Amino acid sequence: MARAATTSDAFNAVAEPRRRQILTFLAVDEREVGEIVAAVGLDQPSVSKHLGVLREVGLVHVRRNGRHRLYRTNAEAIRPLYEWTGTFERYWRHQLNRVKERAEVQMVHNSEEASAKEK
Amino acid sequence: MARAATTSDAFNAVAEPRRRQILTFLAVDEREVGEIVAAVGLDQPSVSKHLGVLREVGLVHVRRNGRHRLYRTNAEAIRPLYEWTGTFERYWRHQLNRVKERAEVQMVHNSEEASAKEK
DNA sequence: ACATTACATTCCTATATAGGAATATGTCAA
DNA sequence: TTGACATATTCCTATATAGGAATGTAATGT
Known part of the structure; x- marks a missing residue:
């Protein structure tokens, strides 16, 4: 086809x-x-x-x-396209949050490393 | 092409x-x-x-x-598609309003016609 | 090593473009 | 009516599928 x-x-x-x-x-x-x-x-x-x-x-x-x-x-x-794509909104929100959280964890991790080195 | x-x-x-x-x-x-x-x-x-x-x-x-x-x-x-389609949101809102307004005008018109007939 | 499982890739074909060139259709003006 | 203008349609060709059939490849269990 x-x-x-x-x-x-x-x-x-x-x-x-x-x-x-x-x-x-x-x-x-x-x-x-x-x-x-x-x-x-x-x-x-x-x-x-x-x-x-x-x-x-x-x-x-x-x-x-x-x-x-x-x-x-x-x-x-055009509205149907807006609505279909909109059904994924919650997922890209979640994905963004996960990325942010990882970034924060990473930052904490880095600053701990930095403190450890200072000693 | x-x-x-x-x-x-x-x-x-x-x-x-x-x-x-x-x-x-x-x-x-x-x-x-x-x-x-x-x-x-x-x-x-x-x-x-x-x-x-x-x-x-x-x-x-x-x-x-x-x-x-x-x-x-x-x-x-998928977000870019959501955003592109979203740029038309204000237009379909306007279009809806125009349709609604016309419908209301029409209803008034009809009820006036009806009243006229009743006389 | 070998058979098996889980996917990916290749080969094939009918079909549908997108744009360029040429032409057709429809509307107004004199 | 004739000409000019605005838009649509037709004809043409290179290209890219989507799915079916067959085959390739990688990982696992024994």
């Missing part, structure tokens, strides 16, 4: 760095495609294709205005 | 559902490969390959114990 399609879910869509860049750019306010092209420095067809992927997984909203299309990040669609 | 390698960063590594499953399983406590195989229901070589990807991007730690290898999720490596 090959890799899952980029359009299969938000996780796959967001794996591409340029798409993350676009999402960041479109989070603040809606922009037309030309502005996005200028912002990311890819040529227009590539940007349109990335926007197509983002559209298909619901990561952006589009609105037509004359010959322009105004895109905007749909932050709601 | 083809898609970026799954080993290029945590975003790409985590795009694969089985790898997310493995990370969740290994978050609580370290496990040997056989246990992971039983847990995810893939055959051993596939699991080993997924573990290889997770290893290469630092999403898991390994420890050898005799002929076993004990894997464990390195939650720290």
